[in-house]
Amino acid sequence: MQTAVSQTSPPKKSFLYDPKVRGIFYQVVLVAAIIFLFYMAATNAIENLQRAKIASGFGFLNNTAGFDISQTLIQFSAAGGTYGDAFIVGLLNTLVVSAIGIFFTTFLGFLIGIARLSKNWVVANVAMVYVEVLRNVPLLVQLLFWYIAVLGALPQPRNSLEMGAGFYLNSRGLFMARPLWGDTIWVLVAVLAIGIVGTLLYRRWAKQQQERTGRQSPVGKVALALLLGLPILTWILLALLGTNPITFELPRKGTFNLTGGMQVLPEFVALLLGLVTYTAAFIAEIVRAGILAVSKGQTEAAGSLGLKPGQTLRLVVVPQAMRVIIPPLTSQYLNLTKNSSLAVAIGYPDLVQVFMGTVLNQTGQAIEVVVITMGVYLTISLVTSFFMNIYNRRMAIVER
Amino acid sequence: MKKALVSIAFGLTASLFATGASAQATLNSVKQKGFLTCGSNTGLAGFGQPDAQGNWTGLDVDLCRAIAAAIFDDPTKVRFIPLAAKDRFTALQSGEVDVLSRNSTATMSRDTQLGLDFPVINYFDGQGFMVRKKLGVSSAKELNGASICTQQGTTTELNLADYFRANNMKYEVVAFATSDETFKAYDAGRCDAFTTDASGLYAERLRASAPDDHIVLPEIISKEPLGPAVRHGDNNWGDIVRWVHNAMLNAEELGVTKANVEQMKTSTNPEIKRLLGTEGKFGEAIGLTNDWAVRVIKHVGNYGESFEKNVGEGSRLKIKRGQNALWTKGGLQYGIPVR
Numbered sequence: 183m184q185t186a187v188s189q190t191s192p193p194k195k196s197f198l199y200d201p202k203v204r205g206i207f208y209q210v211v212l213v214a215a216i217i218f219l220f221y222m223a224a225t226n227a228i229e230n231l232q233r234a235k236i237a238s239g240f241g242f243l244n245n246t247a248g249f250d251i252s253q254t255l256i257q258f259s260a261a262g263g264t265y266g267d268a269f270i271v272g273l274l275n276t277l278v279v280s281a282i283g284i285f286f287t288t289f290l291g292f293l294i295g296i297a298r299l300s301k302n303w304v305v306a307n308v309a310m311v312y313v314e315v316l317r318n319v320p321l322l323v324q325l326l327f328w329y330i331a332v333l334g335a336l337p338q339p340r341n342s343l344e345m346g347a348g349f350y351l352n353s354r355g356l357f358m359a360r361p362l363w364g365d366t367i368w369v370l371v372a373v374l375a376i377g378i379v380g381t382l383l384y385r386r387w388a389k390q391q392q393e394r395t396g397r398q399s400p401v402g403k404v405a406l407a408l409l410l411g412l413p414i415l416t417w418i419l420l421a422l423l424g425t426n427p428i429t430f431e432l433p434r435k436g437t438f439n440l441t442g443g444m445q446v447l448p449e450f451v452a453l454l455l456g457l458v459t460y461t462a463a464f465i466a467e468i469v470r471a472g473i474l475a476v477s478k479g480q481t482e483a484a485g486s487l488g489l490k491p492g493q494t495l496r497l498v499v500v501p502q503a504m505r506v507i508i509p510p511l512t513s514q515y516l517n518l519t520k521n522s523s524l525a526v527a528i529g530y531p532d533l534v535q536v537f538m539g540t541v542l543n544q545t546g547q548a549i550e551v552v553v554i555t556m557g558v559y560l561t562i563s564l565v566t567s568f569f570m571n572i573y574n575r576r577m578a579i580v581e582r
Numbered sequence: 583m584k585k586a587l588v589s590i591a592f593g594l595t596a597s598l599f600a601t602g603a604s605a606q607a608t609l610n611s612v613k614q615k616g617f618l619t620c621g622s623n624t625g626l627a628g629f630g631q632p633d634a635q636g637n638w639t640g641l642d643v644d645l646c647r648a649i650a651a652a653i654f655d656d657p658t659k660v661r662f663i664p665l666a667a668k669d670r671f672t673a674l675q676s677g678e679v680d681v682l683s684r685n686s687t688a689t690m691s692r693d694t695q696l697g698l699d700f701p702v703i704n705y706f707d708g709q710g711f712m713v714r715k716k717l718g719v720s721s722a723k724e725l726n727g728a729s730i731c732t733q734q735g736t737t738t739e740l741n742l743a744d745y746f747r748a749n750n751m752k753y754e755v756v757a758f759a760t761s762d763e764t765f766k767a768y769d770a771g772r773c774d775a776f777t778t779d780a781s782g783l784y785a786e787r788l789r790a791s792a793p794d795d796h797i798v799l800p801e802i803i804s805k806e807p808l809g810p811a812v813r814h815g816d817n818n819w820g821d822i823v824r825w826v827h828n829a830m831l832n833a834e835e836l837g838v839t840k841a842n843v844e845q846m847k848t849s850t851n852p853e854i855k856r857l858l859g860t861e862g863k864f865g866e867a868i869g870l871t872n873d874w875a876v877r878v879i880k881h882v883g884n885y886g887e888s889f890e891k892n893v894g895e896g897s898r899l900k901i902k903r904g905q906n907a908l909w910t911k912g913g914l915q916y917g918i919p920v921r
């Protein structure tokens with residue numbers, strides 16, 4: 183055995199000449215050099231800040247903020263809130279507009295992408311014009327357009343537009359009834375949970391049944407009944423019993439504006455509209471490319487098996503197209519999230535507006551604030567990519 | 583936005599890699615460059631604003647011109663860098679501007695935590711509110727429940743929170759990054775009230791689509807001592823800024839004007855002689871020539887002249903001297919003696 187080893191191994195050279203060892207050595211040196219550079223930059227920065235008598239460190243996050251913010255998803259006030267709280271308020275505002283934006287832009291983008299491939303000339307061309315106009319005008323311009331158009335078109339609070347069902351619209355935003363939870367709300371929540379579990383179980387059963395017998399079940403209708411019908415029925419029943427689980431606080435006229443109820447700020451609406459319509463144009467193109475990438479033979483084969491066009495799209499084309507669509511779709515989601523920082527131009531209190539705008543200025547701690555902000559966007563992007571990659575793997579072709 | 587990013591990036595790199603400034607560094611670098619860089623407002627009538635030809639005018643602008651005149655005997659050797667409220671201090675810290683003369687309130691945190699100094703106060707002000715007349719509001723105390731437009735990165739947004747808290751009133755704040763956006767939003771009806779320094783209110787009202795539809799409410803809710811800022815640590819540079827302003831005040835008090843300054847050189851009044859450098863070596867003590875004050879007054883005028891021309895009777899703003907009158911006339915402007 184031993185002779186065999188010594189025969190096959192190359193003639194002994196100094197390990198200094200081993201390319202693998204050398205490679206590792208150079209990489210270690212490079213990493214050390216980079217760490218050293220960052221260390222130098224950091225210590226130098228701290229030294230310079232101290233010499234210039236500029237405050238440094240992260241202690242400011244615990245100091246009282248002293249300013250107010252228009253949209254706060256957590257309790258925040260100038261009196262009690264710290265700069266750290268203001269950071270969270272801004273972060274949540276960014277996340278909320280991004281999440282809602284991603285939801286709507288996906289929907290709109292798919293709709294328009296599919297419309298572009300429509301055999302109907304009018305539909306296809308309207309979709310094309312949409313895409314060309316929206317993706318070729320800078321987003322900032324579109325945001326300002328939405329904001330000024332939305333603001334300009336809306337009436338002053340004293341002449342609020344009444345839209346029925348407790349909805350009002352004026353230049354201060356959209357007002358609606360605020361739900362107040364009654365004592366029996368838990369019954370409703372429980373019924374809803376039962377509905378969700380029931381739907382999931384039924385879906386599993388339906389799938390198994392189809393695989394065994396080929397018979398299809400009305401999953402959609404059953405889900406609707408379980409998820410909507412059952413809770414609504416319960417609600418009505420509870421209300422009749424005199425223990426209404428949900429009551430509504432309606433907006434009322436105040437001195438300046440409507441008070442009470444819930445208010446959606448025009449800044450939020452404008453930002454959401456701008457982000458959704460702009461990103462949808464790009465998603466539409468991605469969807470179109472994805473669908474075109476599925477070979478025509480697939481559609482024809484589906485047709486010859488007797489699937490209807492809608493079914494062909496849903497069961498054959500889209501699942502295959504998704505493999506092409508998901509990676510670029512992910513970058514559009516990331517774009518939307520990062521573009522939400524254009525909120526600064528229209529006064530929506532997102533992370534950049536609140537933190538890099540007001541907090542940076544009131545504390546003067548530019549380096550810390552910028553570093554934190556960059557870290558946040560990096561994290562949001564990485565997390566989004568992570569989940570989209572998981573989804574991508576699930577959608578990938580399963581080789582049999 | 584781009585401006586903000588540029589100045590922040592500039593500030594970051596500067597503070598990462600720059601080494602400290604030595605004494606007299608700013609004056610020397612200004613002399614070497616051949617001009618002064620002055621952080622100014624992006625456009626505030628009467629205080630700092632470029633006209634259609636790009637000539638800057640205003641009370642704050644005049645102070646920079648006066649500093650340039652004292653150094654170069656030429657008030658045009660200034661490069662104005664317009665800065666929005668939230669970019670201004672970073673620009674000064676990073677060395678992008680030599681002096682910030684842009685209706686900035688001197689406060690303790692700015693003085694001690696931002697690494698700045700406020701050598702003088704060139705305009706005593708306070709914060710006020712503007713509303714549309716048809717709202718029927720006549721006092722700030724009636725603003726409970728109002729929505730209010732204001733600008734980020736200002737003392738204004740802090741005072742606003744204080745005032746409503748102290749008076750137990752509710753409000754909705756809408757904060758914007760630039761004065762342009764803030765005022766446009768108010769003008770478009772987004773807010774019931776617009777708030778900033780009283781001086782700014784009068785200046786901004788001129789921009790409204792119908793200025794007469796708006797009134798300024800009587801309450802002044804804060805102290806806003808506005809003045810130029812310099813970097814902490816270069817005391818000589820701070821001295822120059824301080825004495826240029828004081829020379830303008832003393833000139834007004836002693837009756838030395840743009841028109842008569844050359845004749846005044848022959849005056850026998852010892853105070854005038856020291857001011858104009860015909861006696862003593864006061865200019866040399868701050869690294870300038872002894873006729874430094876003559877240069878300032880010859881090119882820019884005394885404080886009263888600059889005030890009247892830019893914001894007073896000679897301007898569209900028609901602001902009364904009020905607290906900014908000389909101390910001899912019941913105001914707060916008090917020139918410390920040259921001696």
Ligand SMILES: N[C@@H](CCC(=O)N[C@@H](CS)C(=O)NCC(=O)O)C(=O)O
Nearest residue numbers: 624666667686687736737761778782
């Ligand atoms: N004096 C206050 C406010 C100064 C301020 O920035 N005022 C606004 C409103 S009048 C302004 O001049 N904005 C012009 C700009 O940002 O370009 C401070 O120093 O924080």
